Amino acid sequence: MSTDNTLFQSIDPLTPQQSELPRPEVSVRAGEGTRTEGRPTPHKSKLSELLKNSKLPAADRPAVAEALSQYEKWIEGMKSLTTEGDELVRDLVDQLNTYKKHVELNLIWDSNQDFLFRQRGQLKIDNSIIEEFMPWLIDHRIIPELADQDVYAGPAGAFAAAYFSSSLAAPLGGISMKVRTKDQDFTLSRKAYLKASFKPDFPAGGSSSINICLAYIAAECKTNLDKTMFQEASATSHDLKIAVPAARYYLICEYLDMTPISTAGSDIDEVLILRGKRLGSHKRKEYSSAGNRVERRGEFKKFLETNPIRYDVIQRFVDHLKEIFEARDPNEDDVVAKGYF
Numbered sequence: 001m002s003t004d005n006t007l008f009q010s011i012d013p014l015t016p017q018q019s020e021l022p023r024p025e026v027s028v029r030a031g032e033g034t035r036t037e038g039r040p041t042p043h044k045s046k047l048s049e050l051l052k053n054s055k056l057p058a059a060d061r062p063a064v065a066e067a068l069s070q071y072e073k074w075i076e077g078m079k080s081l082t083t084e085g086d087e088l089v090r091d092l093v094d095q096l097n098t099y100k101k102h103v104e105l106n107l108i109w110d111s112n113q114d115f116l117f118r119q120r121g122q123l124k125i126d127n128s129i130i131e132e133f134m135p136w137l138i139d140h141r142i143i144p145e146l147a148d149q150d151v152y153a154g155p156a157g158a159f160a161a162a163y164f165s166s167s168l169a170a171p172l173g174g175i176s177m178k179v180r181t182k183d184q185d186f187t188l189s190r191k192a193y194l195k196a197s198f199k200p201d202f203p204a205g206g207s208s209s210i211n212i213c214l215a216y217i218a219a220e221c222k223t224n225l226d227k228t229m230f231q232e233a234s235a236t237s238h239d240l241k242i243a244v245p246a247a248r249y250y251l252i253c254e255y256l257d258m259t260p261i262s263t264a265g266s267d268i269d270e271v272l273i274l275r276g277k278r279l280g281s282h283k284r285k286e287y288s289s290a291g292n293r294v295e296r297r298g299e300f301k302k303f304l305e306t307n308p309i310r311y312d313v314i315q316r317f318v319d320h321l322k323e324i325f326e327a328r329d330p331n332e333d334d335v336v337a338k339g340y341f
Contacts, residue, residue, distance in 0.1 A: 039135040047064060109293055126223070137321070187217060254309075
């Protein structure tokens with residue numbers, strides 16, 4: 001891969017007047033045979049914010065600091081992997097499961113306070129791990145076709161619509177182009193530029209210029225997927241596919257917390273369940289106090305070990321990506337020989 005090609009390229013910092021998009025955090029240039037560094041770090045950001053949170057009990061601070069240390073070991077472990085293809089996917093998932101178990105068991109479960117356990121959804125301590133993991137799958141050693149791609153991999157505000165807030169009564173020069181975006185936990189996207197004016201020469205005082213993020217792959221990462229979340233994702237996927245008809249949209253959840261619904265009537269391409277079914281409400285109630293968690297640690301540890309992130313589901317997502325990058329425009333001779341296209 002030429003050093004002129006960019007993987008994990010960040011969208012350039014934009015002024016509020018240019019765009020309302022969230023800023024991706026990193027910019028990296030990947031060379032032939034090198035390991036791409038500097039992926040987005042939403043999970044690390046959550047841990048760092050947690051240490052600054054005035055509501056965090058003092059007794060939990062050493063465990064959060066230790067989690068940050070384990071986080072660095074996790075990242076270094078993934079950087080040091082030398083395997084390729086499906087084997088690399090499996091190794092990445094193994095590293096993910098080791099770190100995720102530490103956060104869920106040693107940090108959250110083992111706390112003798114209730115703050116981390118009860119606020120983990122709000123704090124996004126554990127569910128941001130998947131969000132940070134996904135870009136590690138975007139590697140030319142896993143998907144060779146990525147070597148020639150110039151894409152951003154990570155969370156972004158995906159373009160959903162453009163509209164104009166001007167009116168006939170407004171000054172002629174003010175076209176007032178605006179964009180609407182949808183925050184996505186994971187995207188494979190490209191930066192695009194929109195410019196609009198009432199004049200063909202786009203005069204400086206009478207034009208609107210906006211940088212946007214076109215998401216060709218978008219995914220929402222959920223810990224527990226319920227019906228309300230599914231319906232929200234259905235609406236989001238529709239908006240994104242109206243804006244970019246070639247886009248694909250996935251719902252990725254750790255646990256299913258609803259009766260499965262067919263995606264056939266929606267614009268969701270697939271729902272991927274990484275671990276299984278969510279624990280019942282009676283179990284969750286039993287785990288709500290620190291005292292009960294001490295007594296039931298072995299029970300919960302066994303649950304985690306028997307319900308890891310499943311390699312085959314992650315591999316399925318990777319296979320979907322491979323199909324997209326391997327797709328080519330049909331050749332007339334091939335089409336005639338096959339009899340279909």
